[in-house]
Amino acid sequence: MKLFEFRNFFFDRLEGVYPEEEILALFRVVMEEVPGYKAYEITLRRDEVLSDGTLDELLKITARLKAEEPVQYIFGHATFMGRVFEVDENTLIPRQETEELVAWITEETPDAELNILDIGTGTGCIAISLAAALTRAEVYAIDISSKTLEIAQKNASSNHVDVRFMQRDILKTTSLNDLFKASKDQRFDVIVSNPPYVRDLEKQEIKNNVLKHEPSQALFVSDRDPLIFYRKISELAYQNLSPGGKLFFEINQYLGQETKDLVASFGFSEVVLRKDLSGNDRMIKAIK
Ligand SMILES: C[S@@+](CC[C@H](N)C(=O)[O-])C[C@H]1O[C@@H](n2cnc3c(N)ncnc32)[C@H](O)[C@@H]1O
Structure with missing residues (x-):
């Protein structure tokens, strides 16, 4: 099969599953990942006959895309803040809104110890991303x-960064002090969380x-108590942040005011709600 014939096949198979501009974007990703062709080369090589091995791989990927498997899981990686991250079905694919949150944190945080x-x-x-940007920080x-x-x-x-990863259920955690190896009297200066926040009732809006x-x-919370993570994390953060320390959250766009009021109820001196680039309430900063 020639490359342009495969292109036609790919568009036919995915029609109705994704909008046309997304099919084109996926085609470009697939061509770059499998035969290694950049977008401009695709037209130049349109009459090239694909090898059996390449075609076989392309057909398998097309079937996985038709089954609506995210392209990042198919290739095993995603890009976030210009860096490559391995992903699999156990990890949420990093989102652009979260890049905006990280950018806000780095704007507001000095590169200090x-x-x-x-x-x-x-x-x-x-x-x-924070460990890479704030090189003097200790990141947990x-x-x-x-x-x-x-x-x-x-x-x-x-x-090439050091982060101290630990397994914890935050909903069953009573104090954050025991995370520190050196001294339990230490405090956090910045706490950030993008916890699960999509309500079951919003499932119908979520793409397949x-x-x-x-x-x-990683995604869902019950309709009964959608702010469960924000309540628990705000409580722990208020106890464990240093004076003037900051808490940052990514939030559910439909619960901006409720989340802001909840965070404020723990006694933070300033709570700011910020929209993302799409104009949705998306993040909160609170100062102790
Ligand atoms: C929305 S994802 C965010 C992932 C990543 N921080 C990001 O921004 O792409 C929420 C994460 O919280 C984790 N999580 C869910 N329940 C948790 C709990 N009770 N304690 C600690 N982590 C939890 C999930 O495993 C998932 O990795």
């Missing part, structure tokens, strides 16, 4: 899932590739 904690680290994308990160933490540890190594393939433990 600070203690930083990331709660629900997933791929480690937040913790690792926790997650409930040991499989997720294995990937996060690999990502720290491949990105997310619903069917991304870990539900």
